[in-house]
Amino acid sequence: MRKLPEIYQKLFQAFGPQHWWPGDSPFEISVGAILTQNTNWGNVEKAIHNLKKQNALTVKSIHDMPVQKLAELIKPAGYFNVKAKRLKNFIHFLMNKYHGSMKRIVDGDMQVIRKNLLDVNGIGPETADSILLYALGKPVFVIDAYTKRVLSRHGIMGDEKSYDEFQELFHSALDRDVAMYNQYHALLVKVGKVYCRRQRPLCDRCPLQALPGGFNFE
DNA sequence: TGCCAGGCCGGGT
DNA sequence: ACCCGGCATGGC
Numbered sequence: 668m669r670k671l672p673e674i675y676q677k678l679f680q681a682f683g684p685q686h687w688w689p690g691d692s693p694f695e696i697s698v699g700a701i702l703t704q705n706t707n708w709g710n711v712e713k714a715i716h717n718l719k720k721q722n723a724l725t726v727k728s729i730h731d732m733p734v735q736k737l738a739e740l741i742k743p744a745g746y747f748n749v750k751a752k753r754l755k756n757f758i759h760f761l762m763n764k765y766h767g768s769m770k771r772i773v774d775g776d777m778q779v780i781r782k783n784l785l786d787v788n789g790i791g792p793e794t795a796d797s798i799l800l801y802a803l804g805k806p807v808f809v810i811d812a813y814t815k816r817v818l819s820r821h822g823i824m825g826d827e828k829s830y831d832e833f834q835e836l837f838h839s840a841l842d843r844d845v846a847m848y849n850q851y852h853a854l855l856v857k858v859g860k861v862y863c864r865r866q867r868p869l870c871d872r873c874p875l876q877a878l879p880g881g882f883n884f885e
Numbered sequence: 886t887g888c889c890a891g892g893c894c895g896g897g898t
Numbered sequence: 899a900c901c902c903g904g905c906a907t908g909g910c
Contacts, residue, residue: 687891700891707890710908745907749893791893811891856891865889889910898901 670823671840674875675847678854681874685853688801690715693769695724696802700794701753702744713743726767730758753789760787769802777805792830800852806843809852810834813859820869821876 689708690696695715702711717740718724729737738751758767764783765771772780777799784795792810799805810833819826824836841847862873869876 703890704892705890706892706906707908710890710906713908743907745890746892746905747907749905753893789893793892797891809891813891852891859891886910890908892905894904896902898899 668823668836668840671837674821674823675841675851675854677874678858679850682854682857685850685857687849687853688797690801693773693802694726697757697769697798698724698754700797700802701757701789702741702750704746704750704794706745710743710745714741717741717743726758726761729754730762730767749789753787756787756789760784773803777807780805781807792834796834800845800848804845806845806848808834808837808841808848810837811852811856813856813863814852816865817855817859817863817875820863 688696688699689712690699698718699711699715702714715724718729721728721740723729723732723740734751734755737754738747741747741750741754744750760783761767761769761772780803781795781799784790784798785792790798796807796809799807800809810830815824815826815828815833818824818833824833837848837851841851858873858875862870864870
């Protein structure tokens with residue numbers, strides 16, 4: 668699949684670097700990854716702001732906090748009851764397997780970390796891979812709804828294909844480059860937000876098909 | 886005013 | 899191995 672590198676070039680030319688993931692620390696990024704599940708990022712920022720305001724954005728603070736109280740603080744992010752439990756699950760995972768420190772995770776083998784993350788109730792493939800890439804700097808490509816939509820709209824792969832199939836496509840077509848994976852996923856989200864809305868036909872102003880006849884990729 | 890947002894789980898087929 | 903309902907706030 669030679670199209671994937673060319674799509675990256677076009678997106679980067681169109682939008683430039685994306686400065687992902689917004690967040691001051693690996694832990695904050697991980698919390699954000701859980702809070703943003705099926706949720707607008709702006710709402711996640713409100714929830715994170717609430718936590719910071721109470722000096723509660725730490726492993727110890729969230730661990731010691733009643734789940735009820737945690738749910739109240741993250742309310743703007745939606746699904747606050749399930750997400751409060753999921754944050755608690757992640758904290759327990761951190762304490763039990765990594766002494767409560769993100770720094771202890773980084774040295775581990777990527778596949779082992781991924782499997783451990785997927786064993787946490789409430790962490791699925793996208794959340795696990797977001798933590799791996801954006802919090803831990805591991806070379807794994809993050810697949811999300813925008814990635815599937817953009818690629819399927821442009822005839823690369825049908826959106827009924829699985830997460831793993833999409834991920835395998837990127838992994839096989841691209842170098843294992845953390846900085847590029849970081850930008851590429853963020854750029855797919857960007858183009859998805861701006862030009863590739865749900866329930867709408869392919870937009871003719873999308874930078875991926877600006878040339879007549881769609882892709883000029885062969 | 887509905888629709889949508891950087892998913893995942895649990896139960897049923 | 900899939901399919902589906904549930905989970906919830908806030909912006910446009």
